Amino acid sequence: AEVQVAVAANFTAPMKDIASQFEKDTGHKVITSFGPTGGFYSQIQNGAPFEVFLAADDTTPEKLEKEGGTVAGSRFTYAVGKLVLWSAKPGYVDDQGAVLKKNAFKHLSIANPKTAPYGAAAVQVLAKLGLTEATKSKLVEGASIAQAHQFVATGNAELGFVALSQVYKDGKLTGGSGWNVPGDLYEPIRQDAVILTKGKDNPAAQALVDYLKGPKATEVIKAYGYGLQ
Amino acid sequence: MPLSEHDLAAIRLTLELASLTTVLLLVVGTPIAWWLARTRSRLKGAIGAVVALPLVLPPTVLGFYLLVTMGPHGPIGQLTQFLGLGTLPFTFAGLVVASVFYSLPFVVQPLQNAFEAIGERPLEVASTLRAGPWDTFFTVVVPLARPGFITAAILGFAHTVGEFGVVLMIGGNIPEKTRTVAVQIFDHVEAMEYAQAHWLAGGMVLFSFLVLFALYSSRRFKAGLS
Numbered sequence: 048a049e050v051q052v053a054v055a056a057n058f059t060a061p062m063k064d065i066a067s068q069f070e071k072d073t074g075h076k077v078i079t080s081f082g083p084t085g086g087f088y089s090q091i092q093n094g095a096p097f098e099v100f101l102a103a104d105d106t107t108p109e110k111l112e113k114e115g116g117t118v119a120g121s122r123f124t125y126a127v128g129k130l131v132l133w134s135a136k137p138g139y140v141d142d143q144g145a146v147l148k149k150n151a152f153k154h155l156s157i158a159n160p161k162t163a164p165y166g167a168a169a170v171q172v173l174a175k176l177g178l179t180e181a182t183k184s185k186l187v188e189g190a191s192i193a194q195a196h197q198f199v200a201t202g203n204a205e206l207g208f209v210a211l212s213q214v215y216k217d218g219k220l221t222g223g224s225g226w227n228v229p230g231d232l233y234e235p236i237r238q239d240a241v242i243l244t245k246g247k248d249n250p251a252a253q254a255l256v257d258y259l260k261g262p263k264a265t266e267v268i269k270a271y272g273y274g275l276q
Numbered sequence: 277m278p279l280s281e282h283d284l285a286a287i288r289l290t291l292e293l294a295s296l297t298t299v300l301l302l303v304v305g306t307p308i309a310w311w312l313a314r315t316r317s318r319l320k321g322a323i324g325a326v327v328a329l330p331l332v333l334p335p336t337v338l339g340f341y342l343l344v345t346m347g348p349h350g351p352i353g354q355l356t357q358f359l360g361l362g363t364l365p366f367t368f369a370g371l372v373v374a375s376v377f378y379s380l381p382f383v384v385q386p387l388q389n390a391f392e393a394i395g396e397r398p399l400e401v402a403s404t405l406r407a408g409p410w411d412t413f414f415t416v417v418v419p420l421a422r423p424g425f426i427t428a429a430i431l432g433f434a435h436t437v438g439e440f441g442v443v444l445m446i447g448g449n450i451p452e453k454t455r456t457v458a459v460q461i462f463d464h465v466e467a468m469e470y471a472q473a474h475w476l477a478g479g480m481v482l483f484s485f486l487v488l489f490a491l492y493s494s495r496r497f498k499a500g501l502s
Contacts, residue, residue: 085467089465154448161466162466198343198365201344202347202348
């Protein structure tokens with residue numbers, strides 16, 4: 048059968064890998080849409096045809112669940128996001144994040160803290176380090192974590208808080224320099240998935256969710272720099 | 277008051293951006309439109325096409341190229357850094373530059389139509405009366421093309437107010453610098469603050485309707501619209 052999935056933008060690369068393996072292993076077909084979690088929420092509320100939803104946070108799936116838009120008991124954490132302070136320039140960010148305290152940069156890119164979980168986490172890190180005031184006038188916000196990364200990748204911002212999954216593959220950074228922000232500086236970024244009401248009777252939807260919990264998918268998820276619950 | 281302090285700041289910023297952009301567009305667009313209306317050059321087609329590009333290109337294309345070219349490694353970015361101006365993304369000046377590109381056809385095309393509608397005759401008469409080219413332009417062309425100027429200014433202003441994709445891509449959402457009304461609405465919707473989104477979005481619909489209503493119901497302006 049076919050299953051239509053809405054996937055949080057930060058999970059784009061691993062999902063492509065997982066989907067193609069899943070198709071090979073099960074014979075089901077996956078149609079994926081990638082985008083912002085808040086945007087998907089309003090689309091689902093307004094009758095979007097998605098059957099499974101992989102969100103960038105845990106609050107949006109929970110909200111849908113409370114509103115009766117999901118299959119009861121289907122919600123689970125498929126990945127835990129990790130935050131990294133990253134620069135496209137090699138050697139710019141040290142492995143202790145001291146570059147933040149030195150404050151010699153012009154622009155620090157973050158995702159919108161109001162709407163993106165990675166943005167909210169970045170703001171928590173700055174607060175814990177006591178740097179909220181010092182960096183206030185240097186913050187630039189991307190509408191999503193993808194855009195926050197784009198500002199840094201194009202060099203318009205010297206550094207930024209991005210998702211580790213965006214700059215990490217097979218156990219190392221794909222380029223530039225970064226500081227893996229210690230987990231005690233921000234609330235865990237739990238990314239939850241649910242089966243939506245539209246996917247209730249679709250065996251492929253259940254199969255995909257089971258597959259996401261299985262060893263093949265979790266290996267891919269870890270290789271992209273996510274943690275697991 | 278249903279509008280927050282941030283909403284009001286976004287409205288103020290948007291009006292400043294649109295006003296400054298409109299003035300610059302009239303300054304830049306008038307000679308381009310004049311040249312396009314008068315020239316017999318073989319380049320006319322190419323230049324006209326370049327001016328019209330923002331009409332058909334998605335804002336993502338313009339935004340992406342502006343981000344790359346105005347960035348520290350791009351040609352415009354290297355020039356502005358060389359001049360000691362820093363780089364343009366994330367600044368109000370950057371939004372103005374982007375808006376001038378983005379709204380250019382909305383100013384050039386009505387002006388070009390107005391200039392073409394004047395024809396050769398008034399210009400010939402002016403020159404037999406020994407008016408110089410500048411004199412002719414300001415005392416003959418500008419008054420005759422006045423409806424075209426008004427249309428161009430209104431469309432340039434309104435289109436800049438309605439700009440979203442380009443601002444989103446190069447702005448960085450900084451309050452009082454690059455957070456315009458359109459971006460503020462996007463934020464409200466993304467944060468599921470639908471009530472606040474409604475106030476601003478409804479205001480935009482009303483504003484745009486009134487602008488276009490004024491434009492279409494006034495006959496004198498029709499000369500400028502093709």
